[in-house]
Amino acid sequence: MRKVFQEELTQVGDDLIEISKLVSEAIEKATTAFEGADIDLAQDVIAADARIDFLQNGLDERAIDILALQGPVASDLRMIVGSLRMSASLERMGDLARHVAQLARLRYPATVIPSSLTETFKAMARHDLQITHQVTQLLETRDLNVAREILKTNSAVDDLHLSVFKAIASPDWNETASTTVDVALASRYFERFADHGVSVARKVTYLVTGEWQPEGF
Amino acid sequence: MRKVFQEELTQVGDDLIEISKLVSEAIEKATTAFEGADIDLAQDVIAADARIDFLQNGLDERAIDILALQGPVASDLRMIVGSLRMSASLERMGDLARHVAQLARLRYPATVIPSSLTETFKAMARHDLQITHQVTQLLETRDLNVAREILKTNSAVDDLHLSVFKAIASPDWNETASTTVDVALASRYFERFADHGVSVARKVTYLVTGEWQPEGF
Numbered sequence: 001m002r003k004v005f006q007e008e009l010t011q012v013g014d015d016l017i018e019i020s021k022l023v024s025e026a027i028e029k030a031t032t033a034f035e036g037a038d039i040d041l042a043q044d045v046i047a048a049d050a051r052i053d054f055l056q057n058g059l060d061e062r063a064i065d066i067l068a069l070q071g072p073v074a075s076d077l078r079m080i081v082g083s084l085r086m087s088a089s090l091e092r093m094g095d096l097a098r099h100v101a102q103l104a105r106l107r108y109p110a111t112v113i114p115s116s117l118t119e120t121f122k123a124m125a126r127h128d129l130q131i132t133h134q135v136t137q138l139l140e141t142r143d144l145n146v147a148r149e150i151l152k153t154n155s156a157v158d159d160l161h162l163s164v165f166k167a168i169a170s171p172d173w174n175e176t177a178s179t180t181v182d183v184a185l186a187s188r189y190f191e192r193f194a195d196h197g198v199s200v201a202r203k204v205t206y207l208v209t210g211e212w213q214p215e216g217f
Numbered sequence: 218m219r220k221v222f223q224e225e226l227t228q229v230g231d232d233l234i235e236i237s238k239l240v241s242e243a244i245e246k247a248t249t250a251f252e253g254a255d256i257d258l259a260q261d262v263i264a265a266d267a268r269i270d271f272l273q274n275g276l277d278e279r280a281i282d283i284l285a286l287q288g289p290v291a292s293d294l295r296m297i298v299g300s301l302r303m304s305a306s307l308e309r310m311g312d313l314a315r316h317v318a319q320l321a322r323l324r325y326p327a328t329v330i331p332s333s334l335t336e337t338f339k340a341m342a343r344h345d346l347q348i349t350h351q352v353t354q355l356l357e358t359r360d361l362n363v364a365r366e367i368l369k370t371n372s373a374v375d376d377l378h379l380s381v382f383k384a385i386a387s388p389d390w391n392e393t394a395s396t397t398v399d400v401a402l403a404s405r406y407f408e409r410f411a412d413h414g415v416s417v418a419r420k421v422t423y424l425v426t427g428e429w430q431p432e433g434f
Contacts, residue, residue: 063298064294064295064298067284067294067298068290068291068294071288073285074285077281077284077285078281081277081280081281081284081301084298084301084302085301085305088302088305165398168394168395168398169394169395169398173394175394177385177386177390177392177394177397178385178386180394180397180398180401181382181385181397181398181401184397184398184401184402185401185402185405188402188405
């Protein structure tokens with residue numbers, strides 16, 4: 001019984017890692033599609049999001065079965081409940097990657113972002129991708145240094161997000177209203193994506209230390 | 218033991234209802250602040266959001282204690298896990314009400330929304346407020362007719378959200394880039410707010426029927 005239980009806990013951890021890797025793939029493809037107006041790649045991301053949702057549902061069902069059949073307590077219990085929260089964050093990251101791909105599809109064959117902001121969005125996308133790699137690493141190793149790196153990467157995304165809104169508000173900005181909205185929404189998608197990475201980092205930190213960290217710990 | 222357990226389950230349900238009522242209050246005040254450029258009311262909403270977060274944490278702790286100490290199974294277990302999900306949705310609705318209030322504060326003493334869209338946003342806000350009342354009623358009664366009403370109200374919000382984006386894309390739109398961004402973000406906040414109401418409706422429907430409903434059931 002105990003052995004089965006440990007295997008099931010490990011499986012939940014593995015599921016989280018698998019979903020995290022799919023989220024990496026999703027944001028990488030979504031931003032490539034977004035930067036290069038590649039509609040096939042955008043379609044891929046949109047279709048692949050269903051797989052992430054499916055895996056999240058499977059993980060949640062497994063977690064609930066463990067709660068019902070094994071009655072875990074203490075740190076095992078917190079790990080299971082934490083996994084439910086982390087799977088929700090990862091699923092939401094998948095949704096946001098899909099939103100980025102949907103913007104690319106909507107504006108095809110044009111690119112979404114005006115050239116003045118191309119580099120800013122490339123940097124944001126690179127940081128978001130890095131966060132997914134860090135999240136996977138954190139789930140694999142539970143190394144809290146990685147959790148701290150996620151917070152730093154998220155700060156870089158926040159700064160870039162702010163710079164986008166400053167660019168829009170500046171007198172030099174003369175894009176159409178539709179482009180302005182696309183830019184604002186895309187920037188928010190990238191920013192929220194990173195926030196969910198931070199949620200996972202905070203949750204793992206809590207599971208490792210037993211102490212809930214204030215925002216921006 | 219059994220009596221304590223039932224009392225604790227009831228308490229979790231009552232906590233959800235209390236949070237739902239605070240979310241009603243938050244969206245009502247936030248939209249009044251937003252429509253009338255009332256900075257004091259906006260500050261109230263921003264400050265009160267901490268209370269919602271605090272109650273959510275308390276509910277989650279209580280739910281985890283029940284899992285640890287009572288080892289609930291079957292429908293009780295699903296109710297507890299469902300409550301964790303619903304509290305996350307309600308907490309996020311509180312965040313979105315805070316975002317609306319923050320926009321009002323940012324643009325004070327101006328109003329956020331240009332007069333051409335005042336009525337559209339009033340309607341969106343009214344529907345969002347209605348959704349919170351419906352969510353409270355659904356949590357209190359578990360009447361699935363109310364769940365279906367929430368879906369209808371959400372569709373109305375989606376239509377209004379779409380009409381905002383059409384207005385921005387039309388050739389007649391000649392607002393500044395900052396106003397355009399504010400309008401787009403505010404519309405998205407109201408739309409996401411309603412989506413989280415739908416999440417609660419789906420979760421309650423699942424708890425009552427035992428069957429997971431596809432999106433837009």
